[in-house]
Amino acid sequence: MQPPEKIDQIIHAKWLIPVVPKGAVLENHCLAISDKKITAICPSDEAKSIFSADREYDLKDHAVIPGLINSHGHASMSLLRGAADDVPLKDWLENYIWPLENEFINEEFVEQGTTLAIAEMITSGTTCFADMYFFPDAVARAATEANIRVQLACPVLDFPSAWAKDAEEYIYKATKLHDDFRNSDLIYTAFGPHAPYTVSDAPLQKISILAEELDLPIHIHIHETSQEVADALAADGMRPIERLHKLGLITPRLLCIHATQLTDDEISLLSQHGASVIHCPESNMKLASGLCEVSKLSKHGVNVALGTDGCASNNDLNMFSEMHSAALLGKIVAEDASAVPAQQALEMATINGAKALGLGDLIGSLEIGKYADITAVDLNCMNAKPIYNPVSQLVYATQAAQVSHVWCGGSVLLENGKLQTLDSKNVATTTTLWQHRIARK
Amino acid sequence: MQPPEKIDQIIHAKWLIPVVPKGAVLENHCLAISDKKITAICPSDEAKSIFSADREYDLKDHAVIPGLINSHGHASMSLLRGAADDVPLKDWLENYIWPLENEFINEEFVEQGTTLAIAEMITSGTTCFADMYFFPDAVARAATEANIRVQLACPVLDFPSAWAKDAEEYIYKATKLHDDFRNSDLIYTAFGPHAPYTVSDAPLQKISILAEELDLPIHIHIHETSQEVADALAADGMRPIERLHKLGLITPRLLCIHATQLTDDEISLLSQHGASVIHCPESNMKLASGLCEVSKLSKHGVNVALGTDGCASNNDLNMFSEMHSAALLGKIVAEDASAVPAQQALEMATINGAKALGLGDLIGSLEIGKYADITAVDLNCMNAKPIYNPVSQLVYATQAAQVSHVWCGGSVLLENGKLQTLDSKNVATTTTLWQHRIARK
Numbered sequence: 118m119q120p121p122e123k124i125d126q127i128i129h130a131k132w133l134i135p136v137v138p139k140g141a142v143l144e145n146h147c148l149a150i151s152d153k154k155i156t157a158i159c160p161s162d163e164a165k166s167i168f169s170a171d172r173e174y175d176l177k178d179h180a181v182i183p184g185l186i187n188s189h190g191h192a193s194m195s196l197l198r199g200a201a202d203d204v205p206l207k208d209w210l211e212n213y214i215w216p217l218e219n220e221f222i223n224e225e226f227v228e229q230g231t232t233l234a235i236a237e238m239i240t241s242g243t244t245c246f247a248d249m250y251f252f253p254d255a256v257a258r259a260a261t262e263a264n265i266r267v268q269l270a271c272p273v274l275d276f277p278s279a280w281a282k283d284a285e286e287y288i289y290k291a292t293k294l295h296d297d298f299r300n301s302d303l304i305y306t307a308f309g310p311h312a313p314y315t316v317s318d319a320p321l322q323k324i325s326i327l328a329e330e331l332d333l334p335i336h337i338h339i340h341e342t343s344q345e346v347a348d349a350l351a352a353d354g355m356r357p358i359e360r361l362h363k364l365g366l367i368t369p370r371l372l373c374i375h376a377t378q379l380t381d382d383e384i385s386l387l388s389q390h391g392a393s394v395i396h397c398p399e400s401n402m403k404l405a406s407g408l409c410e411v412s413k414l415s416k417h418g419v420n421v422a423l424g425t426d427g428c429a430s431n432n433d434l435n436m437f438s439e440m441h442s443a444a445l446l447g448k449i450v451a452e453d454a455s456a457v458p459a460q461q462a463l464e465m466a467t468i469n470g471a472k473a474l475g476l477g478d479l480i481g482s483l484e485i486g487k488y489a490d491i492t493a494v495d496l497n498c499m500n501a502k503p504i505y506n507p508v509s510q511l512v513y514a515t516q517a518a519q520v521s522h523v524w525c526g527g528s529v530l531l532e533n534g535k536l537q538t539l540d541s542k543n544v545a546t547t548t549t550l551w552q553h554r555i556a557r558k
Numbered sequence: 559m560q561p562p563e564k565i566d567q568i569i570h571a572k573w574l575i576p577v578v579p580k581g582a583v584l585e586n587h588c589l590a591i592s593d594k595k596i597t598a599i600c601p602s603d604e605a606k607s608i609f610s611a612d613r614e615y616d617l618k619d620h621a622v623i624p625g626l627i628n629s630h631g632h633a634s635m636s637l638l639r640g641a642a643d644d645v646p647l648k649d650w651l652e653n654y655i656w657p658l659e660n661e662f663i664n665e666e667f668v669e670q671g672t673t674l675a676i677a678e679m680i681t682s683g684t685t686c687f688a689d690m691y692f693f694p695d696a697v698a699r700a701a702t703e704a705n706i707r708v709q710l711a712c713p714v715l716d717f718p719s720a721w722a723k724d725a726e727e728y729i730y731k732a733t734k735l736h737d738d739f740r741n742s743d744l745i746y747t748a749f750g751p752h753a754p755y756t757v758s759d760a761p762l763q764k765i766s767i768l769a770e771e772l773d774l775p776i777h778i779h780i781h782e783t784s785q786e787v788a789d790a791l792a793a794d795g796m797r798p799i800e801r802l803h804k805l806g807l808i809t810p811r812l813l814c815i816h817a818t819q820l821t822d823d824e825i826s827l828l829s830q831h832g833a834s835v836i837h838c839p840e841s842n843m844k845l846a847s848g849l850c851e852v853s854k855l856s857k858h859g860v861n862v863a864l865g866t867d868g869c870a871s872n873n874d875l876n877m878f879s880e881m882h883s884a885a886l887l888g889k890i891v892a893e894d895a896s897a898v899p900a901q902q903a904l905e906m907a908t909i910n911g912a913k914a915l916g917l918g919d920l921i922g923s924l925e926i927g928k929y930a931d932i933t934a935v936d937l938n939c940m941n942a943k944p945i946y947n948p949v950s951q952l953v954y955a956t957q958a959a960q961v962s963h964v965w966c967g968g969s970v971l972l973e974n975g976k977l978q979t980l981d982s983k984n985v986a987t988t989t990t991l992w993q994h995r996i997a998r999k
Contacts, residue, residue, distance in 0.1 A: 503993030552944030
């Protein structure tokens with residue numbers, strides 16, 4: 118008989134839902150974790166004789182799933198949560214969000230706002246997020262502090278902001294940030310040209326070349342509203358997707374954020390070139406932007422992942438709520454109750470997000486060799502009884518508050534609902550100070 | 559100086575949101591409660607010298623709102639939560655729900671299933687629910703036990719069920735139930751003819767007359783899908799609403815459940831005759847039934863309230879999630895980000911529900927003389943920071959798990975998140991027994 122293998126941690130789960138292979142639900146199974154990664158998956162009763170773990174978690178009432186991946190957001194805008202609701206998109210941007218941003222955005226705002234966002238994301242089961250915002254270096258500091266995985270979609274615009282003065286400087290800073298973090302296993306970088314209507318051809322072309330050379334993703338808000346498409350047709354004589362295609366941006370590295378307005382030809386184009394769509398259902402509904410045809414996109418082979426967007430247009434970073442909204446909205450848009458089933462919604466929030474971010478080999482599922490990015494959900498509550506199908510439960514009837522434990526790269530970020538890498542009281546105090554400053558406006 | 563007035567309870571709240579008057583948010587105010595009712599509302603610092611209360615609650619981080627009113631559901635179907643998801647409506651009914659109901663429905667199923675539902679509803683801030691299901695007497699027992707307010711929409715069908723053999727017996731049992739509870743201040747009754755396609759003209763006419771004589775509401779599923787309307791046109795030569803109008807059912811006592819398919823003339827008809835619409839956004843999305851035009855209905859003066867529908871098509875009884883979905887869906891349907899603002903969603907879940915149920919003078923707002931049906935929501939959590947507008951917070955970023963305290967008629971049903979009138983462990987055990995029986999099918 119062999120001596121037990123020493124490992125860092127073992128997590129026993131009532132239901133282990135690895136997402137890959139598709140549809141698997143392993144009852145009374147466990148995950149072995151060493152050196153930040155998942156090293157084994159086996160029935161819990163077999164594990165006792167095989168492993169000796171420094172820490173053991175016995176999650177008897179829990180579903181254990183891959184850490185959720187929020188593929189689009191503007192984290193520090195959490196400081197503007199609820200500052201402007203129930204107003205039309207143009208009014209919202211021009212009379213509320215932009216003036217507030219002009220007044221308040223600086224490194225401190227971004228770092229502290231991102232920390233608030235990360236606190237909410239960890240509490241609600243997210244272990245990796247994509248962020249498109251100014252001062253991505255400050256976002257990186259906040260993420261490093263909390264030990265959460267992030268992809269910085271470094272913003273590029275034609276016009277100046279507090280972070281850079283022109284497209285050239287944005288691009289320079291983005292590539293510099295890439296160099297700074299090229300060896301990090303927690304902080305990843307990408308280009309984040311804001312939208313076709315805010316970035317002209319020359320910088321888009323430059324981004325396209327750099328992204329290919331450095332093998333980096335490109336995040337862009339695109340076809341968010343019918344107005345955007347109509348304006349582009351009037352200005353450029355073509356729809357934004359066509360313009361991007363001419364500029365060489367439609368590749369597997371492209372993340373099309375929102376994409377509520379797509380023709381069948383455009384869907385084929387995205388599919389053919391392997392581009393992803395990042396669906397933000399709650400933001401699209403709240404701003405009445407438009408409806409993304411998730412079921413149709415998926416049937417055409419387009420990878421669709423999920424994002425909350427920023428808190429100013431959501432108003433939370435709750436990926437359980439987002440999965441729920443994606444599944445429900447997907448059905449009514451497809452006029453088919455079998456569209457966007459629970460399993461698909463869960464994939465959109467995990468493995469599809471990983472693929473979109475170019476991290477499909479590292480995260481997004483509970484598989485041996487992947488990072489131990491893990492979320493445990495307590496199903497011992499009234500809204501989770503009875504349980505015929507835990508995946509359906511997670512998507513249709515789970516509140517994020519049921520998240521009890523979260524690991525990122527094997528580090529415990531949340532234990533029994535308590536933040537481990539961040540100080541809740543500090544986050545609350547800092548946020549209240551910002552609230553008082555912003556509310557005065 | 560007068561001696562302090564003796565009262566039963568006093569509740570101090572950081573934010574008191576009475577719903578009526580519209581838009582009011584009273585900071586650091588309190589509610590005085592005696593003999594089941596709200597007897598005073600005043601600033602907390604003034605209350606100390608005025609009142610001497612047997613019990614005092616100091617809810618410093620909380621929004622205190624009227625208890626939520628779930629205006630449509632089938633409570634005991636909670637035992638079928640997640641038993642059949644992601645299948646088209648017809649398949650769902652014919653191959654899953656009806657066979658399960660045929661197999662399992664009896665008094666015990668209804669009482670125990672309703673108790674599970676009530677446990678979830680209390681935990682998530684609901685203090686009054688409308689229920690359309692067989693064995694309403696068993697529902698009444700469960701509600702009495704838990705001390706939650708209910709309106710029994712006693713079912714009427716042309717065909718037999720475990721509860722009654724024909725329309726005549728259903729109607730007889732409904733009127734008998736009305737007599738049994740006519741003096742109750744907790745259990746209310748109504749007629750619940752299932753739908754135009756399951757109840758023929760004669761019983762509908764009889765219900766219309768009885769409802770007028772007894773002044774009782776009539777709940778009916780109507781215009782839920784375009785197929786229902788098309789089938790009715792083919793069978794009767796008219797749309798269901800027109801048929802109900804001819805039969806004299808379109809009155810202020812009518813609750814039109816779902817109503818996703820309404821012409822402008824039908825909206826005018828409902829408005830003119832004071833009928834209510836019960837919007838079930840999550841059920842409508844999950845079953846891909848259709849879209850209710852909430853904003854348009856409201857602009858035409860139709861009272862629109864909110865319901866979760868049964869757990870088999872939702873899959874929870876979470877009115878916070880339902881308000882959230884109603885506000886988001888309302889905007890995208892109206893193609894207007896200012897449609898169905900947060901205040902309106904909150905009204906739909908409170909005062910509009912009270913009005914629809916004919917209980918507008920008794921519940922639905924925090925006003926002197928109304929029953930002390932109250933819900934407290936803890937806003938001291940990451941997803942509730944910062945707070946610029948607590949009503950927006952409640953609708954767009956609150957999880958039902960933040961509900962800390964619930965009162966119904968002054969009785970405490972939930973205290974610090976713990977059920978007071980029900981035994982959680984008993985509910986869990988009973989539910990698990992049903993799960994094992996049902997899962998075997």
